[in-house]
Amino acid sequence: LVLVIDFGAQYAQLIARRVREAKVYSEVVPHTASVADIVARKPKAIILSGGPQSVYAPGAPQVDADLFTTGLPTFGICYGFQAMARALGGDVARTGLSEFGRTEAQIAEPGTLLAKVPPELRVWMSHGDSVSAAPAGFTALAGSAGAPIAAFEDTGRGLAGVQWHPEVQHSQAGQLVLETFLYDIAGCRPDWTPANIVEDSVEAIRAQVGDGRVICGLSGGVDSAVAAALVQKAVGDQLTCVFVDHGLLRKGEAEQVERDFVAATGVDLLVVDAAETFLAALDGVTDPETKRKIIGREFIRSFEGAARQVVGAHADEEAGVEFLVQGTLYPDVVESGGGEGAANIKSHHNVGGLPDDLQFALVEPLRALFKDEVRAVGEQLGLPAEIVWRQPFPGPGLGIRIIGAVTRERLEILRDADAIARTELTAAGLDRDIWQFPVVLLADVRSVGVQGDGRTYGHPIVLRPVTSDDAMTADWGRLPYDLLEKVSTRITNEVRAVNRVVVDITSKPPGTIEWE
Ligand code: XMP
Numbered sequence: 001l002v003l004v005i006d007f008g009a010q011y012a013q014l015i016a017r018r019v020r021e022a023k024v025y026s027e028v029v030p031h032t033a034s035v036a037d038i039v040a041r042k043p044k045a046i047i048l049s050g051g052p053q054s055v056y057a058p059g060a061p062q063v064d065a066d067l068f069t070t071g072l073p074t075f076g077i078c079y080g081f082q083a084m085a086r087a088l089g090g091d092v093a094r095t096g097l098s099e100f101g102r103t104e105a106q107i108a109e110p111g112t113l114l115a116k117v118p119p120e121l122r123v124w125m126s127h128g129d130s131v132s133a134a135p136a137g138f139t140a141l142a143g144s145a146g147a148p149i150a151a152f153e154d155t156g157r158g159l160a161g162v163q164w165h166p167e168v169q170h171s172q173a174g175q176l177v178l179e180t181f182l183y184d185i186a187g188c189r190p191d192w193t194p195a196n197i198v199e200d201s202v203e204a205i206r207a208q209v210g211d212g213r214v215i216c217g218l219s220g221g222v223d224s225a226v227a228a229a230l231v232q233k234a235v236g237d238q239l240t241c242v243f244v245d246h247g248l249l250r251k252g253e254a255e256q257v258e259r260d261f262v263a264a265t266g267v268d269l270l271v272v273d274a275a276e277t278f279l280a281a282l283d284g285v286t287d288p289e290t291k292r293k294i295i296g297r298e299f300i301r302s303f304e305g306a307a308r309q310v311v312g313a314h315a316d317e318e319a320g321v322e323f324l325v326q327g328t329l330y331p332d333v334v335e336s337g338g339g340e341g342a343a344n345i346k347s348h349h350n351v352g353g354l355p356d357d358l359q360f361a362l363v364e365p366l367r368a369l370f371k372d373e374v375r376a377v378g379e380q381l382g383l384p385a386e387i388v389w390r391q392p393f394p395g396p397g398l399g400i401r402i403i404g405a406v407t408r409e410r411l412e413i414l415r416d417a418d419a420i421a422r423t424e425l426t427a428a429g430l431d432r433d434i435w436q437f438p439v440v441l442l443a444d445v446r447s448v449g450v451q452g453d454g455r456t457y458g459h460p461i462v463l464r465p466v467t468s469d470d471a472m473t474a475d476w477g478r479l480p481y482d483l484l485e486k487v488s489t490r491i492t493n494e495v496r497a498v499n500r501v502v503v504d505i506t507s508k509p510p511g512t513i514e515w516e
Helices: 012-021 035-040 065-069 079-087 174-185 194-209 222-238 253-265 275-282 288-313 330-335 371-380 408-427 481-494
Strands: 002-006 026-030 045-048 074-077 091-093 099-107 120-127 130-133 139-143 151-154 159-162 213-218 239-245 268-273 321-325 361-363 439-442 447-451 454-463 498-503
Touching: 002 012, 012 026, 012 174, 035 065, 045 079, 065 079, 074 079, 074 174, 079 091, 079 130, 079 159, 159 174, 194 222, 194 321, 194 361, 194 371, 213 222, 213 288, 222 239, 222 253, 222 321, 222 371, 239 253, 239 288, 253 268, 268 288, 275 288, 288 321, 408 439, 408 454, 408 481, 447 498, 454 481, 481 498
Parallel strands: 002 026, 002 045, 045 074, 074 159, 213 239, 213 321, 239 268, 321 361, 454 498
Antiparallel strands: 091 130, 099 120, 099 139, 139 151, 151 159, 439 454, 447 454
């Protein structure tokens, strides 16, 4: 375990990710954590993150100097580097020479930390103050125009730091510098691998669940699938998965869950075929928010019904059904303050709102993982690539991609068009370049066309390819023209009732990714 102490930089999570890319497990803790708490976690090393302020700003978070008496190897980055210098008796000066963005660092003395990198490094900096004198016992390793001392180390004590941000991609050899600290200075070993994650997680699930029974909702998405597969591996015969098929999925998705996922994992699956109920509830509804509310409500009803069924089936057992699996990921944990998981179902926003008489403890096997790690674990567990690499898909499904009322016939049209777009995107090898590729049916819009010898009066299909890192913002995806042409030709030729294909070239903001 490597603890990243967060001084309020936006980079702390990124540092933790980079450490994990070096196959060393890492977590973020707030700078308010006490030295005793930190030591109690038994970390192998500490990383002090960057921070937004000057070390001299009033109220600036300081490093507790006791941290350096613990003997824990420590790496300071940017603000963390300066805070370390100051706490150990070095000088941090307001030179007035700020550096923001790309900077050259000259290496004067490679030491251990910079032994493997070129003598001049293009690095990414963001600082006002600079370290002007290294603390006693430290060797200054590098400098830049605005930072007389831009890197130092005291390998005898396992201490080192850099003024730049090795965690950002614009910093040359950034990962190598981090890895050199981790392996060569702190003595960490690269053993955080998918195989070990699975092994640890299986053990933890067994310890938590004992011989209790577990229920897990599957959505068809990667998170719930991987969470379920881990629990299955840990306590297979105690798990029942529930899949509510609301009839708003894309072509082949229900089969992926019902057939491929079961084949890959052997889970006991209860399928609730609720398409009729959802369609009836959505009859004639066109307002997006109303659609979402209805779909959410029906989903809870269906899931609750299934949960009661599972609970009932095991009512005579001593343990009964006690646990519900939830696919919470590490970024959600950090963003919600990193506290321990809430103890019951009410906090579960995907399946939220179950009645009080159905209370479960949560099992959250993905709580420590970033999304890319979830995928690596999914691959390790042998899940189908279509599930592991699936792009995000909204819970309300195609219900919010039909602009107008949802009918069985319209769902079929959209499913066919969507399947063509997805097939061609995959064939072009662009699945992992495009974050998401919604296909939308403008069901209440018609336009004139000519197909064969006759005039048509059909519906437009909108293609909405987007690129994004987190769905908070997005840009429209620049798909190659020949791919767009192929999708357009195939959809207008093969999908009844569609005579026009248009591409949405709006970024987010101002547009959202989905149309409703
Ligand atoms: P928007 O359309 O707001 O979408 O840009 C951002 C991301 O969220 C997904 N999305 C949803 N996911 N339930 C979900 O699980 C929903 O109701 C929902 N609405 C939007 C959307 O696909 C995109 O990834």
